[in-house]
Amino acid sequence: MSILKKEEKLEVREIVFCNEEENSFCDIFVYEPENVDEQNLGNLYIVGEIVNFSESSSYLVNLLASIIKKEFYSKPKRSTMESLEAGLHKANSTLSNLAEQGNVDWIGNLNMICGAYKKNELYFSQVGNVKTLLVRDNQITDIGKNTVKEEKPHPFKTFANIASGEIEKNDLILLATPEFFNIFSLEKIRQLSSSLDTNKLAETIQNTIEQEGNITTVGLLIMKIGNEKQTEKEEEILKEEFIAENEKESDDSESLKNLESEKVIPEKQAEQQINITNDSKKITLDDIIDKYEKAEVEKQTTEQKFEQKLKSTTEKQEEAVKEFEEIEKEKSVINKSKGLLKILKELFSSLKNSIATKIENYKQKKKDNLENADSTKDQKTEDALLQKINLPSNKNKLIFIAFIFITLLFTGNLIFTNYQEEAERKFNLYNNKLSQAEEKISKAEEVMIYDDLAQARIFLADAKNLTLKVKNDYNKLDEKAENLLGKIQVQLDAVNLVHRIDNPEIAVSLEQPAEQIMLINKKYYASTSGNSVYQIDLENKKAEDLQIKSDDIEHSKLAIPIEKTGEIIFLSDSNKLSSLDLDKKELVPVEIEFINDNPKIKALASYSNYLYFLEPEANQIYKYQRTANGFDNGESWITDTEINIENAISFAIDGFIYILKSDGTADKCLSGAKPEIPAIKDFALEKLSEPLSSSAKIYTNENLEYLYIIDPPKQRIILFNKTNGSLIGQYASDSFADLKNIVVSEMENKMYVLNGDKVFVVGIEREE
Numbered sequence: 022m023s024i025l026k027k028e029e030k031l032e033v034r035e036i037v038f039c040n041e042e043e044n045s046f047c048d049i050f051v052y053e054p055e056n057v058d059e060q061n062l063g064n065l066y067i068v069g070e071i072v073n074f075s076e077s078s079s080y081l082v083n084l085l086a087s088i089i090k091k092e093f094y095s096k097p098k099r100s101t102m103e104s105l106e107a108g109l110h111k112a113n114s115t116l117s118n119l120a121e122q123g124n125v126d127w128i129g130n131l132n133m134i135c136g137a138y139k140k141n142e143l144y145f146s147q148v149g150n151v152k153t154l155l156v157r158d159n160q161i162t163d164i165g166k167n168t169v170k171e172e173k174p175h176p177f178k179t180f181a182n183i184a185s186g187e188i189e190k191n192d193l194i195l196l197a198t199p200e201f202f203n204i205f206s207l208e209k210i211r212q213l214s215s216s217l218d219t220n221k222l223a224e225t226i227q228n229t230i231e232q233e234g235n236i237t238t239v240g241l242l243i244m245k246i247g248n249e250k251q252t253e254k255e256e257e258i259l260k261e262e263f264i265a266e267n268e269k270e271s272d273d274s275e276s277l278k279n280l281e282s283e284k285v286i287p288e289k290q291a292e293q294q295i296n297i298t299n300d301s302k303k304i305t306l307d308d309i310i311d312k313y314e315k316a317e318v319e320k321q322t323t324e325q326k327f328e329q330k331l332k333s334t335t336e337k338q339e340e341a342v343k344e345f346e347e348i349e350k351e352k353s354v355i356n357k358s359k360g361l362l363k364i365l366k367e368l369f370s371s372l373k374n375s376i377a378t379k380i381e382n383y384k385q386k387k388k389d390n391l392e393n394a395d396s397t398k399d400q401k402t403e404d405a406l407l408q409k410i411n412l413p414s415n416k417n418k419l420i421f422i423a424f425i426f427i428t429l430l431f432t433g434n435l436i437f438t439n440y441q442e443e444a445e446r447k448f449n450l451y452n453n454k455l456s457q458a459e460e461k462i463s464k465a466e467e468v469m470i471y472d473d474l475a476q477a478r479i480f481l482a483d484a485k486n487l488t489l490k491v492k493n494d495y496n497k498l499d500e501k502a503e504n505l506l507g508k509i510q511v512q513l514d515a516v517n518l519v520h521r522i523d524n525p526e527i528a529v530s531l532e533q534p535a536e537q538i539m540l541i542n543k544k545y546y547a548s549t550s551g552n553s554v555y556q557i558d559l560e561n562k563k564a565e566d567l568q569i570k571s572d573d574i575e576h577s578k579l580a581i582p583i584e585k586t587g588e589i590i591f592l593s594d595s596n597k598l599s600s601l602d603l604d605k606k607e608l609v610p611v612e613i614e615f616i617n618d619n620p621k622i623k624a625l626a627s628y629s630n631y632l633y634f635l636e637p638e639a640n641q642i643y644k645y646q647r648t649a650n651g652f653d654n655g656e657s658w659i660t661d662t663e664i665n666i667e668n669a670i671s672f673a674i675d676g677f678i679y680i681l682k683s684d685g686t687a688d689k690c691l692s693g694a695k696p697e698i699p700a701i702k703d704f705a706l707e708k709l710s711e712p713l714s715s716s717a718k719i720y721t722n723e724n725l726e727y728l729y730i731i732d733p734p735k736q737r738i739i740l741f742n743k744t745n746g747s748l749i750g751q752y753a754s755d756s757f758a759d760l761k762n763i764v765v766s767e768m769e770n771k772m773y774v775l776n777g778d779k780v781f782v783v784g785i786e787r788e789e
Contacts, residue, residue: 029190029247031064031138034223036241038230045072047198047240050086056700058097058744062104063139065093068151068196068240070132081119081127085112089135097744098726101139102185109135109146109180114471116179134165134196135180138244143194144185152202153184154210156193161211190247198240204230219245451495458487458505465512477516478710485509517710519737522754525781528773529557529564538775539589540764541582541603546589547775548580552608554589554601557780559773571608574599581625583632586647590632596620598652612651616643624718628674633658635680637669642678661694670715675723675743677701681730685713687746706741707748713739718762725769733760738772740785752783 035049052065067089069082089108096104112135119127132149145153145165153165165184188194193214205226213222223243230239461484465477488509492502514521535547535555545557547564552571555564577591577599589601591608596619598611617639624635630647641659645652658678659666666688671681680688688695689704696702706728714734721728727749728741736757740749752772759777765785766773774781 029141029188032219032245033066034219034243036223036227036230036239036243038236038239040236040238044074045070045238046074046082047238048082048086049240049242050090051242052090052094054094055698056744058700059094061097062094062099063101063137065090065108066134066136066138066196066242066244068134068198068242070149070151070198070238070240071127072130072132072238074126074130081131082133085115085133088112088115093137095745101137101142102144102183105135105137105144105146105183109183113179131179132198136194136196138188141188142185143188144183145196146180146183148179148181150199152195152197154195154197154207156195156211156214157189157191159211159215161207161214188246192246194244194246196242196244198238200237200239201241203237204233204239219243447495448497451491451498454487454491455498455501455505458484458509461487462509462512465516469516474516475708478513481509481513481516482710485513513710518748518750520750520752520786522752522756522783525754525756525774525783527562528559528780528782529562531555531564531778531780532566534759534777535761535775536578537580537762538764538773538780539580539582541584541589542587543767545764545773546582546603547780548577548589548591550578551576552591559782567603567606569601569606569608571599574608574610579622579625581627581632583627583630583647585630590625590627592622592625596622613645614654616655616657623669624671626672626674626678628676628723633672633674633678635666635669635672637667640665640667642666642672642680657693659690659693661690664688664690664695671718673719673721673728675721675725677743679719679721679728681713681717681719683715685709685717687719687728700744704746706746709739709748711735720763720765724767725765727769729763729765729772731760731763733757736760738763738774738783750786754781756781
């Protein structure tokens with residue numbers, strides 16, 4: 022028995038029989054990597070069966086296979102083991118959701134094996150009564166028996182354990198559903214698989230099943246490692262022996278049982294050959310299950326906390342409203358009292374002055390006529406004069422004053438009531454908005470437990486909009502709104518993978534602002550619109566002006582390095598090209614004949630010794646090859662008429678071409694088209710809470726793992742996965758006030774960010 026020194030290919034055969042009358046369904050899925058990135062994960066194999074199914078669960082096998090496959094290949098940087106764990110977790114989550122919705126008829130009726138093969142290692146998990154058999158050195162063992170729990174599976178941990186082991190040359194792996202073993206005994210399987218090549222084995226098994234009187238539902242996946250074929254004569258003899266033995270099966274059943282017990286690999290030996298992840302130091306699916314069971318408890322706790330928080334918020338709101346009402350009432354009484362006192366004071370003052378004036382006039386007249394009047398006449402005169410003065414009696418005074426008071430009180434009370442109702446309405450309206458925002462935050466926290474960042478972003482964006490509405494329109498809740506906005510921003514940064522950099526490290530300072538930073542032949546350069554070029558010494562934090570000779574050369578707006586020829590190409594506003602020889606430090610004109618007479622060039626890119634021009638108005642990218650005298654006549658790169666780049670703003674090349682558009686989307690193209698390859702056809706950048714600006718620029722090359730997009734107006738740099746467009750991270754800083762462009766170190770662990778006359782260095786947090 023020799024251990025493989027190189028990876029052996031698998032020879033795979035599928036056998037599937039379905040009997041619809043039995044209300045059962047079976048299928049087999051074989052997935053292979055679709056691109057170079059996915060090759061790191063290997064192949065994925067799934068054998069699935071569901072029995073006694075209803076209409077609501079008949080689709081389940083296909084659904085689970087699709088979910089596992091999608092998650093398995095979603096992150097090529099993970100190991101095969103980790104990818105299988107992730108796929109099975111997604112399957113468990115799906116089954117759990119079905120159970121929560123009342124669809125539980127699949128429980129106890131699902132039989133499935135999921136296996137992955139990479140570099141002579143087999144990883145697999147199974148549920149139900151399926152078997153995973155290993156035939157090695159003419160011996161057979163059930164290597165999957167320890168991965169299945171005997172009790173009824175819990176919906177959230179249907180796939181409970183993962184087994185792993187090294188596969189050797191000439192090993193045979195069989196993944197089979199339960200009914201297969203009602204037709205074949207272990208001894209028959211051992212005899213056939215140890216003697217026949219894969220094709221003959223599959224043919225013999227299929228013929229035997231077809232000869233059964235009532236074909237049942239059976240699924241079998243055969244995987245042969247480095248198959249060595251038997252001669253035709255040997256195969257014929259073995260086939261005849263098998264048929265003869267099959268005919269006398271009933272007579273020899275007891276002897277077969279004894280033979281099986283002798284031939285099957287002893288349990289201890291099998292455990293040494295196959296490593297169950299529960300006993301290993303690897304992270305197992307049980308760990309993931311424990312994590313998500315804990316998450317369930319946390320979810321319930323979160324819900325309870327939210328209910329308490331909502332109750333508390335409601336109580337606080339009611340208390341605040343009552344307190345507000347009391348304060349307003351007190352203010353109103355005081356204000357009304359002051360107003361009434363002032364009015365009454367003015368009224369009595371007016372009456373007093375009026376009466377005093379009339380009495381004074383009367384007294385003066387009386388004095389003037391006193392000498393000529395007797396006492397009787399005087400009394401009559403006094404009465405007459407009092408009548409003329411027409412003073413109100415005490416009763417009339419009281420009635421008059423009471424009327425005025427009641428009128429003022431009624432008017433004031435009406436005004437106060439309206440004001441109070443409006444104040445209460447506004448307070449409730451805006452306080453409710455803050456309560457709604459807090460509810461959105463709680464929902465975001467819930468879905469974050471399950472890594473649903475996309476939904477969390479939606480909840481938090483809603484919360485932010487509600488809070489901003491309160492802050493802008495109702496200043497009495499400013500402090501509360503401001504505190505809530507701070508909390509929302511922290512969580513938005515978390516779900517948007519934002520790294521905020523307060524004081525980025527300065528790698529080097531330049532003598533004047535530059536337009537572009539470039540990496541060519543392992544050296545860094547910065548260029549200005551005035552044709553000045555600096556060579557950057559990062560180790561010593563210095564920048565040397567190369568003093569370029571550029572007589573009669575127009576100032577340039579764009580520059581791009583061509584690595585293969587070791588030069589920098591400049592493009593002027595009038596579409597004149599020039600080349601900088603870095604050794605000679607001389608800028609010279611370069612001949613080129615554009616395909617368009619007056620090209621509207623938006624951006625430049627290079628790949629190998631080719632120069633590419635992005636011309637959105639022409640809906641085209643033009644490609645020119647570097648020659649000794651300049652560039653050739655060029656050609657139109659886009660050949661697919663369905664590609665539309667009229668709103669393109671930037672592009673980058675690494676073999677594929679990534680075209681960034683003003684609406685924040687991007688196309689991934691190959692050889693001028695978008696072929697029917699999922700990694701290209703379905704490529705899309707993950708949507709951001711803060712959409713990309715129309716002045717964003719994209720950057721990558723063939724040596725980098727990620728796509729980099731700078732967004733100057735929003736002072737950030739965003740990293741995306743090249744394969745599927747998923748968000749890797751965002752780097753934001755208030756110091757990025759004049760963001761121009763970036764280059765990334767060869768190890769892809771640092772970004773050099775050109776910001777005006779400074780180059781910042783920012784460390785990249787790589788995806789695990």
